[in-house]
Amino acid sequence: MAVVTRFAPSPTGILHIGGARTALFNWLFARHHAGGRFVLRIEDTDRARSSRDAVDAIVDGLRWLGLDWDGEPVSQFARAGRHAEVARTLLAEGRAYHCYATPEELTEMRETARRDGRSVRYDGRWRDRDPAEAPPGIDPVIRLKMPHEGQTVVADHVQGEVKVANRELDDMVLLRADGTPTYMLAVVVDDHDSGVSHVIRGDDHLTNTFRQFQLYGALDWIPPEFAHIPLIHGPDGAKMSKRHGAVGLAAYRESGFLPQAMRNYLLRLGWSHGDDEIIDTDQAIAWFGFGGIGRSPARFDMARLISINAHHLRVCDDQELMGLVIPRLGALLDGNLADDAVLRVLKGMPALKARAKTVAELADNAVFLTRIRPVPLDDDAARLLDGEARGRLGRLARLLDEIPDWSPQRLEELTRRIADEEGVKLGLIAQPLRAALTGAKASPPIFEVMDMLGRDESLGRLADALATDHRNS
């Protein structure tokens, strides 16, 4: 049987971490199987809460994460007619019935049940009543007749065999009074109609599964297989909130996280393959399966995400990073990003990417290469350029001016020789030099920096620093 998975978010908010991981698992499972399909369905039956912006956010988020779906996204709302038809069939077959209880009546019923310490369920008051007793002027809902005896057992690929006594299941609403389908009806019909073979979703749907299972039975349909993955909690173990990582995926992109890092992190949150931590996407597709999914909830850990991101940044292709960094540099420089500056950043990328944890940090660290002379010095840099340092730098500048080969090796040789002659440690020259060339006290290795900057720019920046007196500042 062909494997078909789906991601079925409701467009009522942002695409958060939990949703992204659910999508990732579904995608990986489909791609793991030859011929597998991954479909996207927008559960927009709640018209009041659904929005176009939310749909866009979901689509953008999935694209950014690199999770491609097969075929066009399905709008659940557009299938409302089909859902209603199924409900009416069930009604005609006597497997469902009209219920005329008003919302007020149901609220009262629940409050009473809760007060008496009983479980809060619909009591089936219209289940066996003669439709002739229907009160006038009330549009009924259609409810499914759940069995009262026996138990419902779901063989979940993650949670194992999960069972519940059928008496715990109440007669759920299939079709609302206005003729629109409820979620319970819509998912079952849509999953069935689109041939979904495996439903991989959050643990919060586990208890819903019992009821959906009954609906499949009433329809004489074979239910798909289920895998309920544990939820992702906030760092404090409580449900994700805005304080935590419950911001949209877009926020992570803006913060400078790489999609490949995000996939890696999300994959390892709730799934494992021995001691493997860094897993690229091809490897993930090859390895992914239900066996590696854990049963307990995981907490979101920003430090770990950052660490994984730093790794992917280090191994990322330079050109790919340039594409991400250039817009950020442009913004940092108010659009004054010169072509030769871009070339310097490209040349410096191998050294730069090893020192950053996010793309945002990478851009910050690269900005010194793009500054237009004279480059501003920060306080630490200014402090390094004291009288003695300037004296040594002056001498170095004169020798540098005559050096035939502007290579990191020759530059280092020369500088070390001067340090020797002056009887000082290399750092006493290298640090002021760094301050003069980068305007900061930390940077990639200074001789590499000189190479990135090139002879003219390096000498120019050095001259600028020597010409300005920072001792009184």
Place this chain on the structure above:
RNA sequence: GACCCCAUCGUCUAGAGGCCUAGGACUCCACCCUUUCAAGGUGGCAACACGGGUUCGAUUCCCGUUGGGGUCGCCA
């Protein structure tokens, strides 16, 4: 409250009865390397929630307790 699920270092996890003196990764600390910052290397701190069983032997199996989470809508 009822029902369902879960339980190994602070966090993510390995572990499928003896391989466990419980392993890896992140974080943190120390040292090494070193022109700074990183990276890297070495070492360290740190866990089987508790109580009963089953067994020659339990982190691993069963039961209970405690703790955490989820679901109980004409929301999805």
